[in-house]
Amino acid sequence: ATGRSLPxxxxxxxxxxxxxRRCGAGPAADAVMEEIHRATGTDAPRxxxxxxxxxxxxxxRARTPLTGGTxxxxxxxxxxxxxxxxxEAHRTFERWRTVPAPRRGALVKRLGELxxxxxxxxxxxxxxxxxxxxxxxxxxxxxxxDICDFAVGLSRxxxxxxxxxxxxxxxxxxTWHPLGVVGVISAFNxxxxxxxxxxxxxxxxxxxxxxKPSERTPLxxxxxxGLLARAAADTGAPPGVHRLLLGARExxxxxxxxxxxxxxxATGSVRMGRHLAPxxxxxxxxxxxxxxxNNAAVVTPSADLDLTVRxxxxxxxxxxxxxxxxxxxxxxxxxxxDRLVAxxxxxxxxxxxxDPFDAATLVGPLVDTAAHTALTAALATAxxxxxxxxxxxxxxxxTEAPDAAYVRPAIxxxxxxxxxxxxxxxxxxxxxxxxxxxxxxxALHNDVPQGLSSSIFTRDQREAERFLAADGSDCGIANxxxxxxxxxxxxxxxxxxxxxxxxxxxxxxxxAYMRRATNTVNxxxxxxxxxxxxxx
Ligand code: NAD
Numbered sequence: 001a002t003g004r005s006l007p008x009x010x011x012x013x014x015x016x017x018x019x020x021r022r023c024g025a026g027p028a029a030d031a032v033m034e035e036i037h038r039a040t041g042t043d044a045p046r047x048x049x050x051x052x053x054x055x056x057x058x059x060x061r062a063r064t065p066l067t068g069g070t071x072x073x074x075x076x077x078x079x080x081x082x083x084x085x086x087x088e089a090h091r092t093f094e095r096w097r098t099v100p101a102p103r104r105g106a107l108v109k110r111l112g113e114l115x116x117x118x119x120x121x122x123x124x125x126x127x128x129x130x131x132x133x134x135x136x137x138x139x140x141x142x143x144x145x146d147i148c149d150f151a152v153g154l155s156r157x158x159x160x161x162x163x164x165x166x167x168x169x170x171x172x173x174x175t176w177h178p179l180g181v182v183g184v185i186s187a188f189n190x191x192x193x194x195x196x197x198x199x200x201x202x203x204x205x206x207x208x209x210x211x212k213p214s215e216r217t218p219l220x221x222x223x224x225x226g227l228l229a230r231a232a233a234d235t236g237a238p239p240g241v242h243r244l245l246l247g248a249r250e251x252x253x254x255x256x257x258x259x260x261x262x263x264x265x266a267t268g269s270v271r272m273g274r275h276l277a278p279x280x281x282x283x284x285x286x287x288x289x290x291x292x293x294n295n296a297a298v299v300t301p302s303a304d305l306d307l308t309v310r311x312x313x314x315x316x317x318x319x320x321x322x323x324x325x326x327x328x329x330x331x332x333x334x335x336x337x338d339r340l341v342a343x344x345x346x347x348x349x350x351x352x353x354x355d356p357f358d359a360a361t362l363v364g365p366l367v368d369t370a371a372h373t374a375l376t377a378a379l380a381t382a383x384x385x386x387x388x389x390x391x392x393x394x395x396x397x398x399t400e401a402p403d404a405a406y407v408r409p410a411i412x413x414x415x416x417x418x419x420x421x422x423x424x425x426x427x428x429x430x431x432x433x434x435x436x437x438x439x440x441x442x443a444l445h446n447d448v449p450q451g452l453s454s455s456i457f458t459r460d461q462r463e464a465e466r467f468l469a470a471d472g473s474d475c476g477i478a479n480x481x482x483x484x485x486x487x488x489x490x491x492x493x494x495x496x497x498x499x500x501x502x503x504x505x506x507x508x509x510x511x512a513y514m515r516r517a518t519n520t521v522n523x524x525x526x527x528x529x530x531x532x533x534x535x536x
Contacts, residue, residue, distance in 0.1 A: 006355050006400050009069025016062070016071050016128050016219055019121040023223035060246045062219045065131035065365040066356065068403025074218050077245040082254045085243035089181045089208040090260045092240030097178035097206040099237075104204050105155025107241070110231040111200070112148030115141060122192060122223055129217040130191050131364040133356040136319055144196035146489045147505060151200035154510055158205065169524020176514040178206025179286075180262025183255035185276070187268040188367055189322045189426075191217035192224055194267045194290070197489070197505045198513075199228070199242065205513040207262070208241045212255060214268075215248045216367060222246075249275075256280050263288060263513065267324075270424070270450070270498045277500075288512050289500025290493070292424040293452030295475070295484040296329035298441045298467065301336055303457035305343070307481065311457070312430070313347050315483030317409035320363050321428030322371075324499075325453040325477070325485040329421060331441045334434040341413065341432055345391045348409055353396055365406045366427055372405040375427040378420055379410060382431065385418040392428065422448045438463055446474045452495030453477040453484040476503070 062071040077085070096104070115122065122144075123137035132140065158176050165172035182202040186194045191213060199209050213221035225244040232239050245251050249272070255261050256279040264280050265288040266273060273291040280287045297315070299308055315327035332340055356364030366372055372395055379393045392410030409428035414421055421431045435441040445454060454475040456467040464480045466472055476495035477487060487493055492507035494500070503509045529535060 006397055006404075007066060007357065009064065009067045009071070012064050012066055012069070012128055013071050015124055016064075019124040019128075020219055020223055020226075022121050023118050023125075024226040060215050060218045060248070062129065063216065063368075064128050065367050065404060066128065067401050068369065068405075071128065071219060074222075074246055076215075077247045077251055079254065082245055082247070082251060085210055085245055086181065086255070086258055086260050088240040089210050089243050092238045093178070093181055093206075093208040095238060096208055096241055099206070101155045101158055101204055101206065104206060104237075105152045107231055107235045107237040108148050108155070108200050108203055109152045110235050111228055112145050112152065114227045114231055115144050115148065115196075118223070118227060119145070122220070125220040125223050126191060127356050127364075129220050130188055130322075131356055131367060132319060133361050133364050134359060137356075140190060140193045143193040143489055144200075147193075147196050147200045150489055150506060151204045154201065155204040158510065158514070160516075165520070166530065167522075167528045169522060169526060170528075171519075171521045171523065173519045173521075175517045175519055176205075176511070177517060179513055179515050180207060181260055182207045182209050182513060183252075183258075183261040183264040183266075184209055184211045185252045185255065185264065185266040185268065185272075186211070186213050187324075188214035188216040189319070189324070190267070191220040194504075195221070195224055197493070198265045201504075201510050202513045203241060205510055207513055208243075210243045210245060210255060210261070212245045212247055212251050215246070218246045252276065253279065256285075257283070259283050259285065261285060265502070265504070265512075266290070269426075270500075273498075273500050286512070288502040288504065290324070290495075290502050290504060291498060291500040292426075292450055293324045293326070293484075293495060293499055294328050294422065294424045294448045294450040295325055295453040295455075296331055296445045296448075297327055297455040297457060297484060298435075298438075298445060299330065299332045299336070299340060300438070300441075300456065300458040300460065300463050301333045302459040302463070303336075304459060304481070305336075305340065308340070308457040309343050309347060311455070311481075311483040312344060313351070315455075315485045316430040317348060317351055317363055317428050318485065320366055320407065321409060322367065322426055323485045325487065326428075327430060327455075327484045328424065329417075329445075329448075330430055330432045331435055331444050332432060333441075334436055337432065337434045341390065341411070344411055344430075348391050348411060351409065353406055353408060363409060363428070365401075365404050367405075369403065369405045371427050372407050375407060375410070375425055375429060378423070378425040378427075378429060379412065381420040382412045382414060382418070382429075385420060386415040387412045387418075387431070417444055417447060424450060438466060442467065442472055449498040450495065451475045451497035452499040453479070453487075455479040455482060455484050457481055
């Protein structure tokens with residue numbers, strides 16, 4: 001099923017302008033729009049698509065995957081502007097760290113209110129730049145609101161511990177202090193939620209933030225930056241708590257290399273992490289990495305198939321397969337594989353594909369045509385490896401929108417977990433493998449370089465517990481009877497192995513944004529040394 005028709009780029013541009021204007025701080029938004037109009041008239045600008053730029057692109061192209069058309073051109077941050085932003089964030093940190101945490105929470109509380117008031121505007125921009133369907137775009141903004149709530153509560157709960165010491169007249173404790181400037185580098189597919197996970201928590205922890213969003217979602221970033229600037233003005237927080245830098249990878253590299261960036265929290269591909277992490281490590285900086293996933297679900301003979309089919313279709317085809325937690329591998333017991341696959345193929349063929357603003361659409365476009373080229377190459381490799389393409393992989397709306405990539409989600413039955421199955425292809429492809437014993441299923445499950453999210457579908461408690469046990473799933477997220485995608489903010493989010501090991505969002509992920517001091521206080525008149533050492 002395909003949706004009726006697609007909107008034109010002009011109407012999308014007007015929609016983006018209106019949303020931006022409503023989110024921006026009045027004159028600032030106007031200035032942005034002027035920049036957009038001026039830059040759009042520029043001759044042959046060096047855009048982020050242009051690889052031959054040692055200094056990075058001069059211009060960032062705001063583009064919509066809905067048509068592939070240009071929404072506007074924005075000047076990219078220069079090296080000098082990056083330097084100035086980091087310097088200002090660093091200066092501001094020196095003040096912000098002494099503001100009591102509950103007062104820092106007031107800033108985040110106000111941000112949460114503004115995000116609530118502008119939920120529709122932000123969701124519009126998410127759909128326009130990332131191509132998400134309406135309900136997923138609104139859900140992403142809701143996630144921002146939720147993390148603000150969480151962070152406000154946290155602002156009164158940055159607990160340290162007291163520790164049982166071994167010496168009389170001494171107190172042993174640990175204290176958590178603000179860390180410094182946090183660099184947030186984010187990916188296109190969660191253009192606002194990932195920023196908010198990092199920023200809401202970092203701000204209550206007493207850090208300041210420099211954000212380099214994906215070069216593919218600059219307008220969404222401008223809107224968030226505008227709302228945070230307003231929240232700062234409303235609550236009397238210094239404006240330098242947050243700086244936005246529009247730029248491509250060079251800009252991210254500058255942040256990675258700058259010793260004033262205490263933490264670089266980077267979300268994106270494994271390739272990006274491989275490049276960035278050694279640079280941060282070279283100066284002994286801290287990295288928080290949220291990289292690619294290659295998520296699997298094990299389906300056992302006792303699974304509730306109705307629930308399982310719904311969960312699989314949402315996890316694998318939802319967001320057009322462009323979530324880091326998207327389901328990419330299905331490990332099904334051989335007894336039910338044919339039955340399950342037949343149901344999935346039927347469900348896939350009925351998925352409405354098209355304009356993500358249309359309420360009936362469930363699958364929107366891929367981010368660009370290069371993503372479809374990568375998907376096509378992966379499908380060809382899978383077929384060479386003996387895989388059978390059962391449905392999908394083809395492009396729709398090629399006449400109406402030749403520069404966009406509306407692609408039917410694909411299912412491929414594989415004879416084995418070959419190299420391509422072990423690779424994250426960032427699009428809607430689900431590889432189906434079969435197993436005989438649970439040990440075999442878990443071995444297959446874990447035999448990939450990535451370790452983000454995982455699920456088991458079963459009504460057998462032994463199987464469920466085994467999957468969650470130390471010798472079960474090796475992922476940062478392990479679920480039972482629910483898909484691999486769609487995590488709540490209350491838990492810590494992240495994964496192992498090539499996914500990078502970082503944890504963000506809920507639970508005690510806040511600790512990554514603070515530094516821990518161990519304090520030993522001697523309130524006695526004696527000086528006993530630890531471990532019974534005698535000296536003087
Ligand atoms: P990407 O790696 O192309 O870009 C991500 C960000 O990193 C962008 O801001 C980009 O400009 C920057 N960047 C890229 N190379 C860099 C370099 N060498 N130095 C510094 N910065 C660099 O990823 P993408 O295509 O935007 O997003 C999709 C990828 O992100 C997928 O692999 C997906 O699994 C992953 N992802 C992971 C999570 C997670 O939480 N684990 C969340 C979302 C996306």
